[in-house]
Amino acid sequence: MTTTPLTFAPRLTVEQVEEGHDLAPKFDASGLLPAITTDFTSGELLMVGYMNAEALQKTISTGEAHYYSRSRQVLWHKGAASGFVQQVCELRIDDDQDCVWLRVKTTGGANCHVGYRSCFYRAIPLRDSYTGPADSLVWKEEAKVFDPAAVYGDAPNPTKL
């Protein structure tokens, strides 16, 4: 583990970015890129977060998932409060280097603030099985892993209407 902030390569050509070995990430106008996190064993999509340069640097140097919390506007070491730390088994980057993929093992097995294993605990029926927007979602997890009230107390809920 290094304490010096990691640097990234400058983006020089499309060939370098797509077909090269340089790490030259592209952050958006807000200084962020999306980070997609799946379970290393099952492949299940657990959550989608965002990273700024510091979060990506910390994730690389520590091997634990760090995000940037857009609602709280701070570096977010996932699990620092809840204990549900994500150990990164593999970190990948996409073709144009504006998105990363974390394959993780999560201490305690929960990743969603609502209490589920995954944030994606509901399915949308397709084609003729879709009966309209009301009362249509189907639950894909049987029970919550933890009780959010017990873990987060009265911290503000990040969901915005």
Next chain:
Amino acid sequence: MTTTPLTFAPRLTVEQVEEGHDLAPKFDASGLLPAITTDFTSGELLMVGYMNAEALQKTISTGEAHYYSRSRQVLWHKGAASGFVQQVCELRIDDDQDCVWLRVKTTGGANCHVGYRSCFYRAIPLRDSYTGPADSLVWKEEAKVFDPAAVYGDAPNPTKL
């Protein structure tokens, strides 16, 4: 398959959005939400795209992945040009309903415009294995599935520096 545009439920309460059965998606200021696409069988992350309301409606009604192309600013039926159509086996939505997960089987097996199975064909080494931004990425796919020049011809490359 319906030809009437599907409607979505209004977002009324956090409880309805997080714990209810209503489909009440939240599109951002640009009218988009991220769509995360994984391989139904392997769990591999294939691509990250964006959907507007029409793309989500078309995906639900047809069972084939539709995105909104931000670079071309059009509804994008994935595979319409290349033949690499994504059959959606399962479609999920996240806790606050501002992101969807597509679990797909792709005709022809390629999903990346560079020619690979997945857009995430390179890994970033972690901790002490990370030796710096230059020459550090590790290839995770051995060969391209197709030759982009043969499929796309001289169409503009979507990667921006």
